[in-house]
Amino acid sequence: MFILAAALIVAGVALFVAAPLGIGLVGARAKSAGELQVERHEHERALAVQGLRELEFDREMGKLSNADYESMHKALEDRALTAMAAVENIRVQADNAANAKKPSVTPLAPRKSAPALRRIDPIPTLVVHAEPPRPPQPAPQSSQSRKISFCPQCGMRAAIDSKFCAQCGIAIKPMGAAIARSE
Numbered sequence: 001m002f003i004l005a006a007a008l009i010v011a012g013v014a015l016f017v018a019a020p021l022g023i024g025l026v027g028a029r030a031k032s033a034g035e036l037q038v039e040r041h042e043h044e045r046a047l048a049v050q051g052l053r054e055l056e057f058d059r060e061m062g063k064l065s066n067a068d069y070e071s072m073h074k075a076l077e078d079r080a081l082t083a084m085a086a087v088e089n090i091r092v093q094a095d096n097a098a099n100a101k102k103p104s105v106t107p108l109a110p111r112k113s114a115p116a117l118r119r120i121d122p123i124p125t126l127v128v129h130a131e132p133p134r135p136p137q138p139a140p141q142s143s144q145s146r147k148i149s150f151c152p153q154c155g156m157r158a159a160i161d162s163k164f165c166a167q168c169g170i171a172i173k174p175m176g177a178a179i180a181r182s183e
Contacts, residue, residue: 034090034094038087038090041083041084041087042083044079045080045083045084045087047079048076048077048080049080051076051079052073052076052080055069055073055076149162149172151167151168151170151172152172153168154167154168156168
């Protein structure tokens with residue numbers, strides 16, 4: 001019995017340790033072809049940008065002539081721009097495909113009695129409720145609102161019965177004593 005429990009514990013630890021190497025504990029999500037293409041083009045762009053940085057460094061160090069620098073710079077710049085354009089095209093196509101799948105819904109017209117609301121965002125709203133503004137209500141005055149204490153050092157709000165500030169640790173004196181001393 002002891003051997004079986006020990007074997008199960010060892011197997012569990014081994015699986016936990018090896019999980020990042022395989023599919024993981026939750027499982028890996030399969031990537032779509034578009035996501036793989038985006039990753040490939042992003043990698044290509046990153047390589048081109050790194051190449052441009054190294055090329056600039058080599059020119060500054062005097063390892064390249066201006067003619068070599070210009071030709072290599074143009075090739076790397078074209079490579080980076082091509083990769084960026086490909087990523088943008090894939091994302092635009094994905095957005096267009098997502099928008100084509102959405103059902104078209106016509107927004108409801110607002111009631112004639114309600115004033116027309118000005119829309120700021122471009123997304124249409126199906127139902128608009130216009131409520132009349134409510135007058136502001138005064139805050140209730142309680143005895144506790146007068147007993148709020150603040151730290152004299154950092155200004156942090158402190159509990160009513162606290163003796164020290166939770167933020168900076170300085171001793172907090174009661175408000176009544178602080179007022180009496182300041183007079």
